[in-house]
Amino acid sequence: MDKFRDCGDIKKDLRYLYTVQFWVFLVSRNANRGERKSRERERGAMAEDLVLDTAIRDWVLIPLSVVMVLIGVLRYFVSKLMRSAQIPDAKLVKEGQVIVRARNLRAAANFIPPKSFRARRLYYSNEENGLLYVPKGQAPNAQAQMFSDPNMAMDMMKKNLSMIIPQTLTFAWVNFFFSGFVAAKIPFPLTQRFRAMLQNGIDLSTVDVSYVSSRSWYFLNLFGLRGLFSIILGEENATDDTQRMMQMTGFGFDPTKSLGAEKDGLDIVQHDWTMPKFERRAEAVLRKLVR
Amino acid sequence: MAVHDESETSGRKESEEIDVPIFSAENMQSNMKVIYYSRTFMSIIGGVIAGILGFTGLTGFVIYFLVMAITSIGLIAKTGFSIHSYFTGWSQIILDGFLGGLMSFVLFWTFAYDIVHIF
Numbered sequence: 001m002d003k004f005r006d007c008g009d010i011k012k013d014l015r016y017l018y019t020v021q022f023w024v025f026l027v028s029r030n031a032n033r034g035e036r037k038s039r040e041r042e043r044g045a046m047a048e049d050l051v052l053d054t055a056i057r058d059w060v061l062i063p064l065s066v067v068m069v070l071i072g073v074l075r076y077f078v079s080k081l082m083r084s085a086q087i088p089d090a091k092l093v094k095e096g097q098v099i100v101r102a103r104n105l106r107a108a109a110n111f112i113p114p115k116s117f118r119a120r121r122l123y124y125s126n127e128e129n130g131l132l133y134v135p136k137g138q139a140p141n142a143q144a145q146m147f148s149d150p151n152m153a154m155d156m157m158k159k160n161l162s163m164i165i166p167q168t169l170t171f172a173w174v175n176f177f178f179s180g181f182v183a184a185k186i187p188f189p190l191t192q193r194f195r196a197m198l199q200n201g202i203d204l205s206t207v208d209v210s211y212v213s214s215r216s217w218y219f220l221n222l223f224g225l226r227g228l229f230s231i232i233l234g235e236e237n238a239t240d241d242t243q244r245m246m247q248m249t250g251f252g253f254d255p256t257k258s259l260g261a262e263k264d265g266l267d268i269v270q271h272d273w274t275m276p277k278f279e280r281r282a283e284a285v286l287r288k289l290v291r
Numbered sequence: 292m293a294v295h296d297e298s299e300t301s302g303r304k305e306s307e308e309i310d311v312p313i314f315s316a317e318n319m320q321s322n323m324k325v326i327y328y329s330r331t332f333m334s335i336i337g338g339v340i341a342g343i344l345g346f347t348g349l350t351g352f353v354i355y356f357l358v359m360a361i362t363s364i365g366l367i368a369k370t371g372f373s374i375h376s377y378f379t380g381w382s383q384i385i386l387d388g389f390l391g392g393l394m395s396f397v398l399f400w401t402f403a404y405d406i407v408h409i410f
Contacts, residue, residue, distance in 0.1 A: 189347075227395035230328070
């Protein structure tokens, strides 16, 4: 006869397995209980008003919202940590500052005497060594270099992934656990066309379109919690659109175009010195005081 | 909302004879942020109120516009009724971010309505 094997390890594994199964069972049991009750009542009273099980509120609505808020906060902190490891490129920063200076000159052009304004403008748009002047041959090179720069590509990938992965995971989780029953009622009526979009787990066609599945509750949370995040997490955070991501990557890619745009803007400015008018205004104010 | 203070910064000087408005861009941005935070917060509160009181359908959206109007009036009162030293015009303080809080409003409206009336 063989010796008995040592059962100590197996006990630990079994304990772990039972714990996991218990939680899965608990969640799915509560979800199913809600589904059964709502289905019974639906068959009984084909009326407008469904009474849904309290368990749905306890185990679906609130946990889903809490989880989404927590994931948003987590994503914010993770992106902050990952971003701090990035060292900005010296050349890019210099060009950015030059653009800012040129823009300030353009905005405040009317407050300096004409001669000094022209001197400054020449400094920027001089053909030989002006700061804003870029010969045509260099422009496409800079762009190609930006594209093939591995750091930039990695950065974009990281930002994209850090937004898409939590959304995909949460959506898969919602679909797996919380499908097949009525989750919430939207307080306003919708047309029949929304039925396919909002009620995809529910297979009854006589239920009011206002009764939606948990998938639509997930999307409602996704859009509605953005405002909450902007209040909780302070300034604008990465939980918003992909538009800002596009903007940021776009800025890095074409500094030469913005230089050219600044130079054109500077050339267009008509200088209109406001000092004489300010003297008149000061005179008017003083007269009022004296009177 | 411990992140920002409610004060609006006056950053705009205008001379009476000529049209050379001098804006302090940083102050203007801060003012717009104050408006945005106020509207978001009020739309969340308005959503919870509408849900608890049980408004459905069109009445709920009327409540949203009412809450937005009250927010506008509150902001105007905060500037001491002299808008032009804080903003560039009426359209900025009244219409800006009007529909931005709609999704948050609907979310919290649905949430409160379901918790109180359905479950």
